[in-house]
Amino acid sequence: FRPITGFTDKQLVALQARGKFLHDNTEYAMLGWGGGVCFLGMSLITDRLSNVTMGLPSEWMVMLMTEKETCHEMMDKSVEASIKCLKQLHDAAGDYCFAWGIAADDSGTQRSEFINPELWAEMIKPHYAKLCAWVHRNTNWKTFLHSCGSIYHLVPHMIEAGVDILNPIQTSAANMEPDRLKREFGGKIVFWGGGCDTQGVMATVTPDEIREHVSERLAIFKPGGGYVFNQVHNIQPNVPAENIIAMLDAAYEYGRQGQ
Template identity: 50%
Template sequence: MNGRERILTSLDHREPDKIPFDLAGTTWTGITKTAYLRLAEFIGKAENEPEWADVIQQIVIPSDDVLKILDVDTRGLFPLTSHNWDVFNRLEDAGNNWVYNDEWGFTHHFPKENGYWFSIVRHPMENITPDPLIIQAYNWPDAINRDRISGLNEKAVRFREQGKLVVLKGICAGIFEMHQRFRGVSNALVDPFLYHEFSDLMIGKIADIKIEFWKMALSELADVVDVIAEADDYGTQGSQLIGPDHFRQFYKPHLARIIKEIKISAPHSKIMFHSCGNVRPLIPDFIEMGIDILNPVHISASGMEPYRLKRDFGKDIVFWGGGVDTQKVLAYGTVRDVADDVKKNTDALGPGGGFVFAAVHNIQAEVPPENIMAMWKALNKL
């Protein structure tokens, strides 16, 4: 089997010739620049300036040489968005920080010393008095600018010719996360109850922008992509950021609209949904909406034990991730710890297919290359 065949078999809940492997197919299964440069040097393929997938998270696209050495089954397509479009030409020097104002009106800071990623420091609607007219008058990004997908069709065709499964990323974060970015976390949590009309209009507008983007992008790319990636973080380490009823009342209707439109525009593709933390109570909702794949499978969060997830939901949804814990084991464990964690998690999630191996989230700067290779070697021993 080639990589694409391997993953498609697993997505069909059948066991392929071996467990499929994703690294850098998305900006949730990726690797930061610092970790990548060390890894590339470690395996004898040193480079200086890799291509960016996501400047805000500092996620890069590994070279073809590195991806071939690691026999990665996926390749990602990353449209031009506020996370990777002309970021460096728009940076401002603010003393201790680099400042970036993006197309949504969010202000990001990157510390000049010991900075690992950009963080949002200004929410454009945090201090306003909520009024639906503000939503109507706001300068929203142009979702249908075809420059966003320039060259992606050619890349996808090339990846397909290489036998790789192609994953297409979207235009922005999820509707709940974008709500937080506009209003700040505290306001976003209470807006649906205190300012329902304003809140629903904002959430709906963000969903509309996503739908506009997907219709535009998939009109050109639907026939050359295999997996379409959407996201929204609803979980924490211990529970959910918002209650399941809160999600179902205020966010699920708009998320369902997005999923429906993607399926109409790309009926032959699978939909991946990234949602960090303990999202176990929401998994039945994800399945009901037509989501095919769950990422990152946050195995260290409460309620996300891999054996139980596989037992309870493995027939209805694919687990993409959960291969090794990135919070503690991959970053701070020994080589043996990493190998043991890989074995434990793949034993839980792998049987019967419906599993694509990836680290629980992006490989961060502190992860040593020895542990990344230990992860890879352990997977390839299975």
């Protein structure tokens, strides 16, 4: 295995300075990012840890069925390397952040999970659990997981593994209806996203319709807390600027109600 080398002293000094500046000069809460893992979504683990690139993501998914011991060994190495990096980052700037991104690991397509949820629980979940446990034992961070697609059947496993915050909440994917997610998982995990659909809404409707859409989403996600407003993933280049403004205005307006 080819280990991840970690961060240089120069990078860590710069991170510490940036974190201190933002902490001392703004009122923003900070989410940290870097040093995490990727077990499934893009199969980057094969590029990061193996002497030979295994190629397409489908090959890694086949290995999860046919070469389980090897996959566990590779993911163990990935977690070890990630913990090394996260320790460096925490020592440098950890006190300035309330949460840290442990992975950008897309586990779903538009219609379903990439792999059987039982296989995910067997192969992927233990390694997330190890990583989340280290974060919770050694830092004050909440764990933040980015995972696109239809991942409804994986959310209970993510919660059990110790994931505190889930993003981007791709509500246009199968089984990812906001009311269903809030009803079944609200209070167990924080939803970060899902506030405005970037696939079928943001570029195609009027600003007034955007405001209505955002208000409807917040009416579902906001009650009881456990929600951070954000659109679903990145805003695309074809989205009119006035729609972005309408989204933010609606979020600010609704977010202040009842306070």
